[in-house]
Amino acid sequence: MRLEIHDAAAAEIQHHYNWYEVRNPQVANRLADPFEATVRRIVEAPRQFSLMEMRRNPGNIRRAILKGFPLYVLYRAKDGVVEVFAVPHTSQRPGYWKSRLQS
Numbered sequence: 001m002r003l004e005i006h007d008a009a010a011a012e013i014q015h016h017y018n019w020y021e022v023r024n025p026q027v028a029n030r031l032a033d034p035f036e037a038t039v040r041r042i043v044e045a046p047r048q049f050s051l052m053e054m055r056r057n058p059g060n061i062r063r064a065i066l067k068g069f070p071l072y073v074l075y076r077a078k079d080g081v082v083e084v085f086a087v088p089h090t091s092q093r094p095g096y097w098k099s100r101l102q103s
Helices: 007-023 025-044 096-102
Strands: 002-005 062-065 072-078 081-086
Touching: 002 007, 002 025, 007 025, 007 081, 025 062, 025 072, 025 081, 081 096
Parallel strands: 002 081
Antiparallel strands: 062 072, 072 081
16 A cells, blocks of 8 residues: 555644654654554554544545554545544544545
8 A cells, every 4th residue: 555644644643743852852742753653554454543533424434543652643545545644632623624535
């Protein structure tokens, strides 16, 4: 499978890193490993993670929790491509990313 990371998702992971960097640089430095490991697991077997619990789930949207952080990776796999389109916090602004599904 080929991996595509939406620009907004890349900006979100950078935002999360910056947030942790201000509060605790050691924790910020630990963020990259679980993110990369999670994305690697997604690419290897995209169906291993749960479908999002939504009223309507267009496009098989799935989420993978980042171990040790209150963040998850939202993605969909279709036609040999894994598209990561958001890296939201588990309890902030639910559903803000839905507009990204249209692009």
